[in-house]
Each structure stands twice: as structure tokens, then as C-alpha cells.
Amino acid sequence: xxxxxxxxxxxxxxxxxxxxxxxxxxxxxxxxxxxxxxxxxxxxxxxxxxxxxxxxxxxxxxxxxxxxxxxxxxxxxxxxxxxxxxxxxxxxxxxxxxxxxxxxxxxxxxxxxxxxxxxxxxxxxxxxxxxxxxxxxxxxxxxxxxxxxxxxxxxxxxxxxxxxxxxxxxxxxxxxxxxxxxxxxxxxxxxxxxxxxxxxxxxxxxxxxxxxxxxxxxxxxxxxxxxxxxxxxxxxxxxxxxxxxxxxxxxxxxxxxxxxxxxxxxxxxxxxxxxxxxxxxxxxxxxxxxxxxxxxxxxxxxxxxxxxxxxxxxxxxxxxxxxxxxxxxxxxxxxxxxxxxxxxxxxxxxxxxxxxxxxxxxxxxxxxxxxxxxxxxxxxxxxxxxxxxxxxxxxxxxxxxxxxxxxxxxxxxxxxxxxxxxxxxxxxxxxxxxxxxxxxxxxxxxxxxxx
Amino acid sequence: xxxxxxxxxxxxxxxxxxxxxxxxxxxxxxxxxxxxxxxxxxxxxxxxxxxxxxxxxxxxxxxxxxxxxxxxxxxxxxxxxxxxxxxxxxxxxxxxxxxxxxxxxxxxxxxxxxxxxxxxxxxxxxxxxxxxxxxxxxxxxxxxxxxxxxxxxxxxxxxxxxxxxxxxxxxxxxxxxxxxxxxxxxxxxxxxxxxxxxxxxxxxxxxxxxxxxxxxxxxxxxxxxxxxxxxxxxxxxxxxxxxxxxxxxxxxxxxxxxxxxxxxxxxxxxxxxxxxxxxxxxxxxxxxxxxxxxxxxxxxxxxxxxxxxxxxxxxxxxxxxxxxxxxxxxxxxxxxxxxxxxxxxxxxxxxxxxxxxxxxxxxxxxxxxxxxxxxxxxxxxxxxxxxxxxxxxxxxxxxxxxxxxxxxxxxxxxxxxxxxxxxxxxxxxxxxxxxxxxxxxxxxxxxxxxx
Numbered sequence: 001x002x003x004x005x006x007x008x009x010x011x012x013x014x015x016x017x018x019x020x021x022x023x024x025x026x027x028x029x030x031x032x033x034x035x036x037x038x039x040x041x042x043x044x045x046x047x048x049x050x051x052x053x054x055x056x057x058x059x060x061x062x063x064x065x066x067x068x069x070x071x072x073x074x075x076x077x078x079x080x081x082x083x084x085x086x087x088x089x090x091x092x093x094x095x096x097x098x099x100x101x102x103x104x105x106x107x108x109x110x111x112x113x114x115x116x117x118x119x120x121x122x123x124x125x126x127x128x129x130x131x132x133x134x135x136x137x138x139x140x141x142x143x144x145x146x147x148x149x150x151x152x153x154x155x156x157x158x159x160x161x162x163x164x165x166x167x168x169x170x171x172x173x174x175x176x177x178x179x180x181x182x183x184x185x186x187x188x189x190x191x192x193x194x195x196x197x198x199x200x201x202x203x204x205x206x207x208x209x210x211x212x213x214x215x216x217x218x219x220x221x222x223x224x225x226x227x228x229x230x231x232x233x234x235x236x237x238x239x240x241x242x243x244x245x246x247x248x249x250x251x252x253x254x255x256x257x258x259x260x261x262x263x264x265x266x267x268x269x270x271x272x273x274x275x276x277x278x279x280x281x282x283x284x285x286x287x288x289x290x291x292x293x294x295x296x297x298x299x300x301x302x303x304x305x306x307x308x309x310x311x312x313x314x315x316x317x318x319x320x321x322x323x324x325x326x327x328x329x330x331x332x333x334x335x336x337x338x339x340x341x342x343x344x345x346x347x348x349x350x351x352x353x354x355x356x357x358x359x360x361x362x363x364x365x366x367x368x369x370x371x372x373x374x375x376x377x378x379x380x381x382x383x384x385x386x387x388x389x390x391x392x393x394x395x396x397x398x399x400x401x402x403x404x405x406x407x408x409x410x411x412x413x414x415x416x417x418x419x420x421x422x423x424x425x426x427x428x429x430x431x432x433x434x435x436x437x438x439x440x441x442x443x444x445x446x447x448x449x450x451x
Numbered sequence: 452x453x454x455x456x457x458x459x460x461x462x463x464x465x466x467x468x469x470x471x472x473x474x475x476x477x478x479x480x481x482x483x484x485x486x487x488x489x490x491x492x493x494x495x496x497x498x499x500x501x502x503x504x505x506x507x508x509x510x511x512x513x514x515x516x517x518x519x520x521x522x523x524x525x526x527x528x529x530x531x532x533x534x535x536x537x538x539x540x541x542x543x544x545x546x547x548x549x550x551x552x553x554x555x556x557x558x559x560x561x562x563x564x565x566x567x568x569x570x571x572x573x574x575x576x577x578x579x580x581x582x583x584x585x586x587x588x589x590x591x592x593x594x595x596x597x598x599x600x601x602x603x604x605x606x607x608x609x610x611x612x613x614x615x616x617x618x619x620x621x622x623x624x625x626x627x628x629x630x631x632x633x634x635x636x637x638x639x640x641x642x643x644x645x646x647x648x649x650x651x652x653x654x655x656x657x658x659x660x661x662x663x664x665x666x667x668x669x670x671x672x673x674x675x676x677x678x679x680x681x682x683x684x685x686x687x688x689x690x691x692x693x694x695x696x697x698x699x700x701x702x703x704x705x706x707x708x709x710x711x712x713x714x715x716x717x718x719x720x721x722x723x724x725x726x727x728x729x730x731x732x733x734x735x736x737x738x739x740x741x742x743x744x745x746x747x748x749x750x751x752x753x754x755x756x757x758x759x760x761x762x763x764x765x766x767x768x769x770x771x772x773x774x775x776x777x778x779x780x781x782x783x784x785x786x787x788x789x790x791x792x793x794x795x796x797x798x799x800x801x802x803x804x805x806x807x808x809x810x811x812x813x814x815x816x817x818x819x820x821x822x823x824x825x826x827x828x829x830x831x832x833x834x835x836x837x838x839x840x841x842x843x844x845x846x847x848x849x850x851x852x853x854x855x856x857x858x859x860x861x862x863x864x865x866x867x868x869x870x871x872x873x874x875x876x877x878x879x880x881x882x883x884x885x886x887x888x889x890x891x892x893x894x895x896x897x898x899x900x901x902x
Contacts, residue, residue, distance in 0.1 A: 015804040039680040047800040049808040071680070160646065169643040172684060174625065191642045192620040195611065228709065229490040229522070231702040233623060233684050250701050251682040254708060258679065261712025262794060265719060269790035269879075270783060277795045278805075281812055285819040288787050292780060292820055296828060299779040306772040313771040317764040320771035321757040324778075324887075328750040329743060332721060336739050339720035343713060344728045349498040353465040354729075357500040361732055368736040369743055377747060428720075436775075 013040075014047055021052055030059045038064040042071035045080075049278050053080070065092035070100040075276035078107045086112055090119030093128075097144040097171070099252060102131035139218040142256070143237040143246030146170035149177045150203060152186060157199035159189070172249040174233040178207050185210045185236055185244040213238040216245055220256050225348060227253040264342055267424035268335075270295075294429055302327070302436040309444035312451070318385050319447050322394060325377060326443045330401035330435030333369060337362045337409025338427045345417055346424075359410045366406025370399040393450060397442035404438045405431070464491075465498055472503055481510045489515040493522035496531075500729050505534070516543035521551040526727035529558045537563055541570030544579075548595040548622070550703065553582035590669040593707070594688040594697030597621035600628045601654060603637060608650035610640070623700040625684040629658050636661045636687055636695040664689040667696055671707050676799060678704040715793055718875035719786075721746075745880055753778065753887040760895035763902075769836050770898050773845060777894045780824060781852035781886030788813045788860025789878045796868055797875075810861045817857025821850040844901060848893035855889050856882070 013032065020028045033041060033056070041060060045053050045068070057080055060068065069077055069092060081089060081104060089108075093101040093116070105113045105128065117125050127145050134140025147170060150159055159176065163169065176194070178187040187207035197206050213236045214223060227235065227250060237246045259273065266273035270291035275284060306313065306323065313320050341358070344350035350358060378395030382388050412430050413423035464483065471479045484492060484507070492511060496504050496519070508531055511519065520528055520543060532540060532555060540559075544552040544567070556564045556579065568576050578596050585591025598621060601610055610627065614620065627645070629638040638658035648657050664687045665674060678686065678701060688697045710724065717724035721742030726735060757764065757774065764771050792809070795801035801809060829846030833839050863881050864874035 014802065018804055037681075039682075043680065043799070046798075047802070047805060049805055163646045164649065167647050169647060171682065173643060174684070191646065192624060195614045195642065195645070196618050196620060198615065228702075228705055229494065230488075231490075231622065233625070233701065250684065250705075251679075254679055254701075254705060257705060257708055258712060261709060261716065265712065265716035266790050266794065268716065269719065269786045271787050271790050275791060277791060277800050278808065278812065281815040281819065284812075285816045285823075288784070288816065289820050289823055291787065292784060292824055295780060295783045296776075296824060299776040300831070302775055302779070303772055306775070310768045310772055313764075314768035317761045317771070320764040320768070320774070321754055321761055323771070324753055324757070324775060325747075325750040327775075328753070329746060332746045333739070333743060335720045336722050336742065339717050339722050340726060340728060343717065347497075348494070349728050351465065351498070353469050354498060354500055357729065361729065361735075364732040365736045365739065368732065369740050372736075372740055373743055373747060380751070 014044060017044065017056070018048075018052060021055055026055075026059060029056070033060050038067035039071050042068045046073060046076055046277065050079070050280065053278075054083070062088070062092065066094065066096045066100075066104075069093075069104050070096060073276065074107065074274045075279060077104065079276070081108060086115040087119055089116045093120075094124075097146055098127045098131045098246075099142060099144040101128045102136075102141070105132065106136060134216065137220045138216065139214045139220070139223050139237045139248060140216040140245070142220055142223060142252050143216075143248050144170075144252075145246050147177055147236070147244075147247040148173065149179045149244065150189065152178050152180070152202070152204040152207065154203055155199065156194060156197050156201050156203065156206070159194060159203065160199065170247075172234050172251060177236055177244055177247075178203060178210075179244060183244060184242045185213055185238050188236065210236070210238075210242070213242065213244075214248065215240070221260055221346070223248060224253050224256045224260065228257065260346065264346060264424040267422060268339065268342070268428045270425075270429070291429075298429060298433040298436065301433060302440055305437050305440040306444065309440075309448055312444060312448040316447070316451065318387070318390065319444065319451075322381060322385075322390070323440060323443055326394065326397045326401050327436040327439035329373060329377075329398060330405045330439045331432045333366060333402050334405030334409040334431040334435045335428055337366075337406055338413055338423075338431050341410055341413040342424050342427060345413060350414070355410070355414055359407060362406040362410045363403060364406070366403040366409075367399075370402035373402065374398040389451060390447075393446045394443060396446055397439065400442045401435055401439040405435050408434050465495060468495065468507070469499075469503060472506055477506075477510060480507070484511050489518035490522045493519045497524065497527055497728065501530070501731065504531070504729075513539070513543065517545065517547045517551075517555075520544075520555050521547060524727065525558065525725045526730060528555065530727070532559060537566035538570055540567045544571075545575075548597055549578045549582045549697075550593060550595040552579045553587075553592070556583065557587060585667065588671045589667065590665045590671070590674050590688045590699060591667040591696070593671055593674060593703050594667075594699050595621075596697050598628055598687070598695075598698040599624065600630050600695065601640065603629050603631070603653070603655040603658065605654055606650065607645060607648050607652050607654065607657070610645060610654065611650065621698075623685050623702060628687055628695055628698075629654060629661075630695060634695060635693045636664055636689050639687065661687070661689075661693070664693070664695075665699065666691070672711055672797070674699060675704050675707045675711065679708065711797065715797060715875040718873060719790065719793070719879050721876075721880070742880075749880060749884040749887065752884060753891055756888050756891045757895065760891075760899055763895060763899040767898070767902065769838070769841065770895065770902075773832060773836075773841070774891060774894055776828060777845060777848045777852050778887040778890035780828075780849060781856045781890045782883045784817060784820060784853050785856030785860040785882040785886045786879055788817075788857055789864055789874075789882050792861055792864045793875050793878060796864060801865070806861070806865055810858060813857040813861045814854055815857070817854040817860075818850070821853035824853065825849040840902060841898075844897045845894060847897055848890065851893045852886055852890040856886050859885050 017029055017032055045056060093104055175188040175190045177185055180186050187210050189203055189207045193206050216237050216239050234247055234249045236244055237248060239245055263273040272287050374395035377398055378391040381394050382391030408431055413427040416423040416426055468480055468483055496507060544555055626639040626641045628636055631637050638661050640654055640658045644657050667688050667690050685698055685700045687695055688699060690696055714724040723738050825846035828849055829842040832845050833842030859882055864878040867874040867877055
């Protein structure tokens with residue numbers, strides 16, 4: 001009997017592979033790789049610095065190339081595929097599911113992709129070209145064309161004999177699709193029903209109807225929400241005439257869920273969510289500098305506000321010392337709201353029907369926390385700087401800024417979404433710019449008027 | 452034939468329900484709810500302001516309570532369950548999977564939970580108590596006890612007849628588990644194999660071996676990574692003696708993946724990822740104030756740094772005007788790195804074997820972007836303030852701070868993880884504190900020395 005597997009060995013293997021590579025023991029590495037599953041090799045590649053990746057790829061059995069490529073994140077996959085000859089890519093994609101081949105090909109330059117396609121046999125090429133014709137982020141881009149169809153007027157027994165004759169089912173098959181004479185989807189027969197029904201029953205009598213088929217142009221996030229809510233393992237994809245086009249399986253949905261959630265997190269920090277952990281320095285620096293450039297504008301906007309109050313700052317240095325506190329608190333409080341709203345928009349909890357309640361709620365939270373922290377910071381400043389007026393001013397500015405932060409934290413992502421701008425990407429920085437400007441204006445303005 | 456379903460109707464329904472509630476048309480609402488799937492009612496509850504939720508719950512068919520509760524997020528579920536009588540909770544959980552009952556009960560006060568358990572029949576109670584005895588965030592807490600077991604020395608035909616006799620299979624069943632005489636797991640037989648194998652074959656000959664069973668104490672994030680990498684639909688859970696304890700299904704894994712990814716995003720913004728979008732104002736304000744309190748300390752630390760340079764600030768107000776720019780850029784650049792590292796740590800791409808490469812890479816990116824933005828901002832300041840020295844000073848401070856941000860962006864999350872502190876929660880604020888202090892010190896320090 002085998003022991004339960006040790007699941008925490010990636011970095012041990014990685015260390016072993018990395019040591020072996022350093023000492024040029026390529027034969028040993030090749031043997032290590034031969035003992036690994038393709039998905040674990042993919043993981044190893046993702047976790048490897050770039051210089052090791054190419055060597056590892058050379059030492060991997062080309063038989064596994066297809067499966068490994070499918071498991072890699074976009075950036076890492078692109079790096080590897082761009083060094084492969086079209087023939088090797090065509091060879092690697094043999095036997096892969098259609099959507100996975102499309103994933104590999106999508107990032108190739110048009111001429112290379114055409115060359116790869118020309119190496120495939122006609123049926124495969126037609127399928128892949130069809131897959132490539134749908135946008136990547138729709139049901140059409142997610143589906144594959146591996147599925148089993150049956151007729152409604154046959155007995156269960158016939159279906160069972162048909163499957164035994166076939167000898168194999170596509171991966172993640174949990175249902176067979178029932179078509180009418182015009183290839184329209186009229187229902188599906190789950191394997192569970194197939195296995196638990198008496199053999200002389202007609203398919204028509206026990207099949208589930210097809211009202212839950214996914215329209216081919218459904219957005220991938222919506223597909224993921226459906227799978228998550230309905231606990232599906234796979235689902236059929238149909239066109240507007242209910243013709244069966246393909247099948248989406250849960251493994252591809254899981255990738256979408258992971259990517260969408262990562263997208264929110266990475267975007268909020270101003271990162272491209274496709275960025276490879278070990279991307280080349282220059283490429284990463286260039287990508288990230290776009291975001292830094294936006295922040296330069298935001299920072300200069302804040303500095304311009306301060307600049308308007310230069311006279312006040314020149315008169316009292318303690319104002320300058322304290323002026324970063326109010327914007328900082330507003331930015332943090334506002335970003336809490338932005339994160340909540342971005343999540344709510346992503347999962348579909350926030351819409352026209354409840355935005356007003358949300359706005360009032362967040363304004364209320366901002367006001368409450370404003371009162372709390374205005375008192376505390378006001379008190380600290382009074383004691384520290386021995387100046388009651390200064391304490392009162394920072395309190396007032398804090399109260400204003402935290403309330404504004406709550407309102408802006410709801411309004412900004414909702415408005416961005418309405419304008420078809422990704423709220424996760426632009427929300428945080430827009431918010432911070434506003435809380436910086438309001439915070440500085442309130443604090444420096446009050447100080448100018450009152451001191 | 453039915454039309455493809457309209458999948459974007461939540462907020463229409465929500466609006467309709469909300470209007471009907473406002474005008475007291477409860478019968479109409481009850482009818483609307485009767486036409487909805489439990490998972491869609493759950494979605495409606497999540498998207499409803501709190502005052503509507505209780506009314507909606509009252510108008511929902513109690514038959515659906517169990518399934519709805521299982522689909523709700525923790526905060527929303529807790530709010531509803533806390534108002535239910537123990538008998539109704541016991542009734543609602545009838546027929547639910549064990550892990551789902553445990554999910555509902557976990558958040559109840561001990562005495563209520565004991566009362567609910569006492570209302571269950573003995574077998575159910577024993578199962579649920581077993582589930583509750585495992586930590587929620589392990590394989591044991593995720594598993595349910597609905598599975599079908601068979602022996603190795605029977606023919607496929609016998610298995611098929613056994614299933615037809617049973618008449619039903621547990622949800623998401625894609626394999627039957629093969630046990631030896633001592634109830635140890637020795638293999639599994641996939642439904643696919645069952646359907647495609649000749650009927651006189653022995654189970655032993657076609658079953659897959661059991662080396663991929665999950666140890667019961669495996670962390671839930673690790674379970675999710677395994678499902679994702681191996682494309683599993685379900686997997687058996689065993690103890691150290693390879694006794695079969697339960698089964699984890701992909702729908703629960705999907706929830707973990709979504710929650711883990713949301714956790715990173717929400718934590719980085721200083722939010723509890725369980726926070727209900729429509730949580731009560733006071734409760735939310737209290738939760739969020741903890742994080743704001745941390746930021747007060749960080750902001751005061753930055754103010755203390757400025758305070759050391761009060762004399763310089765008193766002499767030159769333009770220094771005060773510009774002093775927020777360098778910390779701001781450092782914070783943004785550092786948080787880009789932090790987001791990358793947090794994602795890498797979460798999916799297991801970053802470990803002891805590759806931290807050094809990552810540190811060098813991020814320092815390199817910081818240096819490159821430092822050079823770029825130091826030049827640009829230096830230039831802008833020289834022109835704006837007509838002061839070459841001031842431009843040079845802000846350039847030097849920027850270069851230092853962006854390089855430090857790259858290094859700290861890797862080091863902080865990695866160190867926090869080593870100290871068993873959640874890097875997503877503490878990483879961003881620790882980073883910002885450091886880039887604020889270094890940024891202010893560098894800019895104000897150089898200005899004091901050189902001007």
C-alpha cells in the first residue's frame with residue numbers, strides 16, 4: 001500500500017533541480033522530470049528563474065509539451081512558445097482539447113499561428129480555427145468540442161453498449177447531450193442517471209431538459225458565476241438557434257475564477273495580472289512604469305494643492321509636519337470601501353437597485369470612523385504640538401476626508417464601471433487622488449483661514 | 452423548445468422584488484421567490500440591503516432554507532441563522548451534505564449548536580459532529596461523507612447492478628471508491644471506466660490506484676491547488692492509516708479558490724474578506740477601525756520623521772510642498788512588488804529556492820524605474836521651482852526610495868510568511884510605512900544637508 005503523498009515537495013524538487021542544473025548534471029534533471037506529472041513540471045517552470053526555464057524545457061519529454069503549455073500562465077507560455085519552431089508547436093498540440101490548442105495559439109504572431117495550423121490535419125484545423133473565431137473571454141473561447149451526443153428515442157441499454165464500444169469518454173464528462181434531427185440540443189443525460197436507470201427506459205423519459213445551456217457569447221465571468229452557483233461540472237454551449245457548439249468544463253472555469261480574482265488584486269496594486277513572477281527586468285519595469293506615471297500625475301496634483309498654501313506652510317512648519325496624516329487616513333479608509341465595492345461588482349451583488357443604500361452605508365461608516373479618529377488624532381496633536389487650534393483643525397479635516405472617502409469609495413468604482421473602465425484598475429488611484437486633494441485642501445485651507 | 456436563458460436578470464428581479472416589498476405586495480414577492488432556484492435566492496439575499504433580507508427570508512419556502520444557507524457567504528449566513536430557532540435550523544439542515552451542515556453550524560453559539568444537533572437523528576448527528584471535529588480550513592473540514600464504496604474482486608456487471616438498485620448517486624460523483632477488508636482505500640473506479648469497460652472485467656483490473664488520496668489534515672489552500680493542477684472533480688480523504696474518511700468535491704474547492712483570492716484582495720486593502728456588502732454600519736466601522744488605527748501609527752511615524760526636519764521645513768516652504776511626492780511613488784512601486792509576491796506565495800511559486808533571484812529582479816526594476824522617474828520628476832521640479840539643486844535632491848531621493856521599495860516589496864511578505872503572519876494583511880501597510888519613512892528621510896535629509 002502506498003503512503004499518502006507528500007504534497008509540499010515543489011520547493012524541494014525545485015532546489016534539487018536547481019542544484020543539479022548548477023552542477024551541469026543534466027541527465028539527473030532529465031530523470032527527475034521524467035518522474036513528474038506534466039502539471040507539476042508546469043508548476044516547476046513557473047517557479048523557476050528564467051535562465052533555468054529554457055534548460056528545463058529542453059530536458060523535458062516533448063510528449064508532455066502540450067499538457068504543460070496548457071497549464072502555464074499566459075506570460076510564461078508566451079515566453080516558451082516564442083522560442084519553439086512551428087512544427088514542434090503543431091506536434092505538441094496533437095491530441096489536446098480544442099480550447100487548449102486555441103489558448104496556445106492565441107498569443108502567436110499571425111504568420112506563425114498560420115504555419116502551425118497548416119501542419120494540422122483538416123478536422124483539427126477546422127475545430128481550432130472555429131475556437132479562435134470566438135473572443136477569448138466568452139463562452140465560445142472557453143468551450144471545447146469534445147463531447148458525446150445521443151438521440152432521445154433510444155433505450156439506456158443502447159447508450160451503454162455504444163459507450164462500451166467507444167471505449168473512452170472525453171475528460172470531465174458528466175453528461176451526454178441529446179440532440180434532435182437538426183442537431184439542436186434538447187436535453188442532457190447525466191452519467192448518474194445513465195447508471196441508475198433501468199436499461200429498457202428511453203433516454204427521452206429520463207433526460208434533463210436543455211434550458212440551462214450557455215449562449216456562446218456569454219461573458220466568461222458570467223459563465224464562472226453560473227458554474228459556481230449551480231455547482232456544475234460541465235455545461236453545453238449553444239448558438240442562438242440552440243445548435244450545440246461545444247462544452248465548457250469546470251477545470252477551465254476554475255482558471256477563470258482564479259484569474260478574475262487575481263485580476264482584481266493585482267490591478268488594485270497597479271499590476272498586470274498576467275505578469276510572470278520571473279519576467280525580464282526591462283519588460284516588467286516598462287509595464288509597471290505606466291502606472292507609476294499615473295501616480296506622478298496624482299502626486300503632482302497633490303503637490304499643486306499644497307503649493308496653493310505655500311504662504312501658510314512658510315509661516316508654520318508644524319503644519320507641514322502634520323499635513324500627510326489626513327490624506328493618508330482618507331486613502332486607507334477609501335480603499336477599504338473601494339475593495340468592498342469592486343468585489344461586489346465582480347460577483348454581481350451591486351447594481352442599480354442597491355447603490356443608494358450602499359452609498360449611505362459607506363458614508364455612515366466614514367462618518368463614524370471620522371469621529372473616532374478625528375478625536376484621537378486631534379487629541380494627540382494637541383498634546384504633541386501643544387496647540388488646541390491645530391488639534392481642532394486636523395480633527396475637522398479628518399472628519400471631512402473620511403466621510404468623502406466613504407462616498408467616493410462607492411461612487412468611483414460604480415461610475416468607472418458605467419463608463420466601461422475596469423474599476424479594479426483605476427478605482428484605487430482615482431480614489432487616492434481625490435482623498436489626497438480633499439485631505440490637503442481641508443487641512444491646509446482650515447489652517448490658512450483659522451491660524 | 453426553450454430559449455437560452457437570460458442570465459443577467461438578477462438586478463431586474465432585485466428591482467422588482469424591491470418595488471414589491473416597498474409597496475407591501477408580499478404575495479407577489481412570495482410568488483417571485485417560488486419561481487427561483489435556491490442558489491438564485493441566495494444571490495438575491497446577498498445583494499439585498501439588510502432590511503429587505505429578513506422579509507425575503509420570511510417569504511421564502513422553508514424547504515429551500517438548507518440549500519440557500521449553504522450558498523450564502525459567512526457574514527450573511529450568520530445574520531440569518533442567528534434569528535432562527537434551533538428547531539428550524541435542524542429542519543433546514545435535513546438532507547444536506549455533512550460538510551454543508553457543519554458550515555451552517557460552525558458559527559452558532561455552542562449551546563444553540565448543541566440544541567440543533569440534539570434535534571438530528573443519531574447517524575446524522577454523529578457525522579456532523581465528526582465533521583465539526585476537523586478544523587474548517589483543512590481537508591477534514593471540507594469533506595463530506597456521501598460516497599459509494601465497492602470491493603476490488605467483483606465484476607463491473609455487479610457494480611452496475613448495484614448502482615441501478617441504489618437508484619441514486621451523491622452529487623458530483625465521478626468515481627466509486629474501492630476498499631479492502633479493513634476499510635482502507637486501495638483505489639478508485641471512475642464512472643468513465645465503469646461505462647466503457649466490458650462487463651465481465653474485475654474492478655481490480657481497471658481501477659486506478661489510491662496514491663492521490665488527500666491526507667485529512669491537508670490545508671484547504673493546498674487542496675485547492677491540487678484540484679486545480681490535477682483537474683479533479685472529486686477526491687477521497689484518508690487518515691494516516693489510509694482509512695477512507697470522506698470525499699471533497701469541486702464545488703467546495705471552487706468556494707475555497709474564490710475565498711482565497713478574495714482574501715488577498717480584501718486583506719491588502721485592510722478589509723475582512725467575510726464582510727457582507729450590506730453589513731450594519733456600526734459593525735463595519737468597528738472592524739475597519741482596527742486597520743485605520745494601524746495606519747494612524749504609520750502616519751504618525753512618518754510625521755515624526757518630518758518633525759526631525761522641522762527647521763528645514765520652516766526655512767523653505769517649497770520643500771514641504773514637494774515632500775509628499777517621493778513617499779507616494781515609493782508606496783505605489785513597492786505595492787506593485789508586494790502584490791506580485793503575495794500572489795506568488797499563495798500559489799506556491801515563491802520559496803527558499805528562488806527568493807534571491809526575485810529580490811535581485813525587483814531591485815533591478817526599482818532601480819530602472821527609479822532612474823526614469825527620478826529624471827522626469829527632477830526635471831519637472833527644476834522647471835517648476837526654478838531650482839536645480841532641489842530637482843537633483845528629489846531625483847536622488849526618488850532613486851533611493853524606488854530601489855528600497857523593490858527590495859522591501861520582496862523581503863517584507865517573505866519575512867511575514869516565515870513569521871506566520873498573513874503577508875496579504877500586513878504586507879502593504881508595512882511596506883508603505885517603510886517607503887514613507889525612507890522617502891521622507893532621504894528627501895528631507897538631503898535637503899537639510901545640501902540646501
